[in-house]
Amino acid sequence: DGGITQSPKYLFRKEGQNVTLSCEQNLNHDAMYWYRQDPGQGLRLIYYSQIVNDFQKGDIAEGYSVSREKKESFPLTVTSAQKNPTAFYLCASSIFGTRGDEKLFFGSGTQLSVL
Amino acid sequence: AQKVTQAQTEISVVEKEDVTLDCVYETRDTTYYLFWYKQPPSGELVFLIRRNSFDEQNEISGRYSWNFQKSTSSFNFTITASQVVDSAVYFCALSGGAQKLVFGQGTRLTINP
Numbered sequence: 001d002g003g004i005t006q007s008p009k010y011l012f013r014k015e016g017q018n019v020t021l022s023c024e025q026n027l028n029h030d031a032m033y034w035y036r037q038d039p040g041q042g043l044r045l046i047y048y049s050q051i052v053n054d055f056q057k058g059d060i061a062e063g064y065s066v067s068r069e070k071k072e073s074f075p076l077t078v079t080s081a082q083k084n085p086t087a088f089y090l091c092a093s094s095i096f097g098t099r100g101d102e103k104l105f106f107g108s109g110t111q112l113s114v115l
Numbered sequence: 116a117q118k119v120t121q122a123q124t125e126i127s128v129v130e131k132e133d134v135t136l137d138c139v140y141e142t143r144d145t146t147y148y149l150f151w152y153k154q155p156p157s158g159e160l161v162f163l164i165r166r167n168s169f170d171e172q173n174e175i176s177g178r179y180s181w182n183f184q185k186s187t188s189s190f191n192f193t194i195t196a197s198q199v200v201d202s203a204v205y206f207c208a209l210s211g212g213a214q215k216l217v218f219g220q221g222t223r224l225t226i227n228p
Binding site: 004040044048058088090092100101103104106107109 | 216
């Protein structure tokens with residue numbers, strides 16, 4: 001089945017530690033996205049990528065980093081500079097990422113908590 | 116700037132009741148797109164519907180219907196004869212041209228048996 005796989009489902013971070021969230025898609029989509037979901041705040045865009053080896057900052061990129069070395073993969077690193085990392089992180093993809101009418105396909109998310 | 120407001124944070128109804136989720140948006144674009152997504156307890160968002168700014172026809176899909184009114188900048192979602200399986204968080208979202216999606220805060224809908 002085609003889809004987006006996020007792992008792990010739950011992740012815990014210690015103070016000062018970097019952690020990496022995995023996102024893999026087999027939909028052959030060009031564009032991939034990372035969103036952060038906090039209770040009562042909807043989804044906010046962290047980073048997105050429309051092509052391999054290229055990515056752009058979203059609205060809340062500070063404290064996060066990404067890479068796009070393969071079309072299928074778009075890992076997100078939450079660095080120690082992100083002071084409030086506890087949230088639900090969602091990865092998504094779309095066919096091109098260049099048109100406003102594209103629908104997004106989402107993974108099942110990773111819940112990150114701070115120890 | 117684009118903005119989506121879902122004023123209803125939580126709604127709770129009894130099964131078989133009809134329920135309407137409100138969505139109000141702001142944009143200066145003449146061409147834009149509106150979406151509804153459903154987030155069940157499993158976590159992933161599921162696409163429900165897309166509307167472009169030039170198509171104000173209401174749409175019905177089974178028990179779901181959507182009412183798009185440009186005059187009031189609203190794109191409301193109604194579930195008729197609600198069922199327990201409709202319990203989820205519902206998000207309204209907006210994009211303009213090549214701009215990325217802006218999501219509303221979401222409405223948590225609980226259908227009680």
